Amino acid sequence: MLNSAGVARRPAEGAAEPTGSGTDASGAIEFRLLGPVSATRAGTVVPLSGAKIHTVLAVLLLARGALVADSRLSTALWGDAPPPTSNSQIYTYVSRLRKALGNYVRIFRKGPGYVLDAREAEVDLFSFERLDRLGRQALEESRHEEAGRLLGGALDCWSGHALENVTEHLLQFERPRLEFLRAQALERRIEADLSFGRHRSLVPELLSLVARFPMDENLRAHLITALHRCDRQAEAVQVYGEGRRILDEQLGVAPGQQLSGAYLRMLRGESADPRRRPHVLLPARAAAFTGRTAEAARLRSLLLRRSPGPGARLRAALVTGMPGSGKTALATEVAHGCAEAFPDGVVHADLQDADGAARPPAAVLAEILAALGEREDTARTARHSLSALVSRYRVRTADARLLVVLDDASSDVQLTGLLPVGPDSALLVTSRGRPAFVSAVHTMSLGPLDDEDAVALLAESAGADRIRAEPAAVRDLVRYCAGLPLALRIAGARLAARPHRTVARFAAQLADPRTRLAALSYGNLSLTRTLGRALTRLTPATAAVLPWLSSVGPGPFTARLAGELTGLPEAEAERALDELVDGSLLFAEPDRAFGEDRYRFHPLVLLHADATPRQELPR
Incomplete structure (x- = not known):
C-alpha cells in the first residue's frame, strides 16, 4: 500500500497485509534458526532472498509471539547507523515475508512494531529447547538412557551454526547464547552416555571434539574417563598432559577441578567401569504402552522425587482400580522407566498366587531377598521365622536405593515387613482396595479409559489400518468393553487372531449382553475368571x-x-x-x-x- 506521495504506508494496528495470490492454507510450515535461517513448506524451501529478510524473520521468531518494536528490528538490521528510510524498509521486508509465507503464519502490525503468530508451525529452536529440558530432567533423575536419547534428539535439531545467514548485528547478540545452549546440551548428552556405559562409542566423538576445542577442560575430562574405561590409560595420560601444556602456554593456568579430578581418578583406578546397571526383576513391559500416559508420568515423578534432609520419608505410591483396569501394566511400565534411578535394583513380587489366594509374607520376603542376592539359607529361614526374614530385609534395604513393586495386595497383613526402610528407596503397590498403611502415601485410582485411548489400545493389538477401516463397528466395540483395559486387550487379541473377520462381526457377538462375557475370553485371558477371582x-x-x-x-x-x-x-x-x-x-x-x-x-x-x-x- 502506498500513500499519495508514493511512500510505503503501514497498515492500521492489528491489520495484516494482503498475503499474495491464492496461497493454500493447508499443510505445515517449518522454520529453522539453528543453522541457516529458512522456512520450509511441505518439504519445499520457501524462497527468501538476502540477509535482511532472513534477519527480520529470525527476530520475529525469536520473540515467540511477543511484540517486536521497529527500533529492535532496526538495530538488528543496521546496528547503530539506521538509514533515514529504515521504517519504510522494515515495512517492505515484512510485506515480502508475508507474501512468501502466505497464510501459514500471521504477521500483523501492533502499536510500534510487529507480531508473528506461528503457533501452528514447527520451529527447530523450540523443539531443541523442549527436548533439552526433558533431557536435563531425565539426567537429574538418573534416567541416563532416556536422557541420552532426549538430548541427542535436541542436538539433532541443529543443522549448522545458529543464524548463519543474518546480519552481523543480530549475530553478535544472539549466536553466543544459542551456541552456549548447544554446548551445554552436548556436554549433558556425553555425561548421560558415559553414565549409561557407552564409553567405547564416545571415544571417537570426544577425540574429534577435543581436537576442535583443545582448551575445553570438560570435554577433555570426559575423554580421559572414556579412555580409562576402555583400558587405554596411556592415551588418557597423553590427553591430560597435552591439555595441561595448552592451558599453560595459552592461558597461563593449571588444569581445573574437573580435568584434574578425572586424571586423579584414573591414576587411582577409580570408576574404571561405568555406573553399574540396576538389577531389574520385573514382568516384561508392554511392547507399546497405550493410555494412562498422564498417570504414568505422575507416578514416575512421585517415585523419583527425593526429599532432602535427615527426616526424609519413604517415597510410596498406591495404584487402585477394579479388576482388569490395568494396574499391573501401569506399575510395570513406571518401574521400568524409573529403573536407572535405583542403582541397587528394582524388584517385583506378586502377592497373590495363580488362584487368587494371598501368598504368605514369609514366602514373598524370601523371594525378594533371593532376588537381591541373599540366597544363603533363605528357603530354610522362610519355613521357620518371618521375623528373621524381616530383620534381614530391613538390614538389606536400610542404606539401599531400591524400588520395590508389590503387586495385587489384598490386606495390610500381606504388607507387614515388606516395606523398605531406607529413605532412598521407593515403594509402588497395586491393590483393588486401599490398605490402611497408605494413609500417608499418594493413592492413584484408575477409572475406565476414555474412547480415544480405548481405540488406541484396540489398534495396538488388531492393527491401526483395520481399526480405521470400520469406525462405526469400533465405536460399538469400545462401548461394549466399557473402557476396561482387560476387555479391550482381549477384544484386540481376538481380532488379531482372526484377521479375515470384520470388526463388525465381532462387535455383533458382543452386542448380546447374555453372551458378552463369554466372548471376552482368549487364551489365558478371561474376564469372567478375573471377576470371579475378585469375588473369592x-x-x-x-x-x-x-x-x-x-x-x-x-x-x-x-x-x-x-x-x-x-x-x-x-x-x-x-x-x-x-x-x-x-x-x-x-x-x-x-x-x-x-x-x-x-x-x-x-x-x-x-x-x-x-x-x-x-x-x-x-x-
Whole structure:
C-alpha cells in the first residue's frame, strides 16, 4: 500500500497485509534458526532472498509471539547507523515475508512494531529447547538412557551454526547464547552416555571434539574417563598432559577441578567401569504402552522425587482400580522407566498366587531377598521365622536405593515387613482396595479409559489400518468393553487372531449382553475368571449379596434400596456395599443433598453379577 506521495504506508494496528495470490492454507510450515535461517513448506524451501529478510524473520521468531518494536528490528538490521528510510524498509521486508509465507503464519502490525503468530508451525529452536529440558530432567533423575536419547534428539535439531545467514548485528547478540545452549546440551548428552556405559562409542566423538576445542577442560575430562574405561590409560595420560601444556602456554593456568579430578581418578583406578546397571526383576513391559500416559508420568515423578534432609520419608505410591483396569501394566511400565534411578535394583513380587489366594509374607520376603542376592539359607529361614526374614530385609534395604513393586495386595497383613526402610528407596503397590498403611502415601485410582485411548489400545493389538477401516463397528466395540483395559486387550487379541473377520462381526457377538462375557475370553485371558477371582476375596456373606443387586441395574442406588432388594437391614446392606467398594466391584459417589452414598456398577461387573447364581441370604 502506498500513500499519495508514493511512500510505503503501514497498515492500521492489528491489520495484516494482503498475503499474495491464492496461497493454500493447508499443510505445515517449518522454520529453522539453528543453522541457516529458512522456512520450509511441505518439504519445499520457501524462497527468501538476502540477509535482511532472513534477519527480520529470525527476530520475529525469536520473540515467540511477543511484540517486536521497529527500533529492535532496526538495530538488528543496521546496528547503530539506521538509514533515514529504515521504517519504510522494515515495512517492505515484512510485506515480502508475508507474501512468501502466505497464510501459514500471521504477521500483523501492533502499536510500534510487529507480531508473528506461528503457533501452528514447527520451529527447530523450540523443539531443541523442549527436548533439552526433558533431557536435563531425565539426567537429574538418573534416567541416563532416556536422557541420552532426549538430548541427542535436541542436538539433532541443529543443522549448522545458529543464524548463519543474518546480519552481523543480530549475530553478535544472539549466536553466543544459542551456541552456549548447544554446548551445554552436548556436554549433558556425553555425561548421560558415559553414565549409561557407552564409553567405547564416545571415544571417537570426544577425540574429534577435543581436537576442535583443545582448551575445553570438560570435554577433555570426559575423554580421559572414556579412555580409562576402555583400558587405554596411556592415551588418557597423553590427553591430560597435552591439555595441561595448552592451558599453560595459552592461558597461563593449571588444569581445573574437573580435568584434574578425572586424571586423579584414573591414576587411582577409580570408576574404571561405568555406573553399574540396576538389577531389574520385573514382568516384561508392554511392547507399546497405550493410555494412562498422564498417570504414568505422575507416578514416575512421585517415585523419583527425593526429599532432602535427615527426616526424609519413604517415597510410596498406591495404584487402585477394579479388576482388569490395568494396574499391573501401569506399575510395570513406571518401574521400568524409573529403573536407572535405583542403582541397587528394582524388584517385583506378586502377592497373590495363580488362584487368587494371598501368598504368605514369609514366602514373598524370601523371594525378594533371593532376588537381591541373599540366597544363603533363605528357603530354610522362610519355613521357620518371618521375623528373621524381616530383620534381614530391613538390614538389606536400610542404606539401599531400591524400588520395590508389590503387586495385587489384598490386606495390610500381606504388607507387614515388606516395606523398605531406607529413605532412598521407593515403594509402588497395586491393590483393588486401599490398605490402611497408605494413609500417608499418594493413592492413584484408575477409572475406565476414555474412547480415544480405548481405540488406541484396540489398534495396538488388531492393527491401526483395520481399526480405521470400520469406525462405526469400533465405536460399538469400545462401548461394549466399557473402557476396561482387560476387555479391550482381549477384544484386540481376538481380532488379531482372526484377521479375515470384520470388526463388525465381532462387535455383533458382543452386542448380546447374555453372551458378552463369554466372548471376552482368549487364551489365558478371561474376564469372567478375573471377576470371579475378585469375588473369592470377599467375605461369603458379601459375595452372596452381589448377584441379588444386579436387578437394580447400573445405578445409582442407595443402601436402603439394596436392603429392600436383599431383605437385609439397611446397616447390614451398607456394610456389604462398602466391602464391594473396597474391592473395587462397585463405585460409590456421595450424595451431599441427602448425606448418604449412592452406588453404581461398572457395566461388565453388572453382567457378571447377573450371571452369577443367587444363593439364599441369611435372614
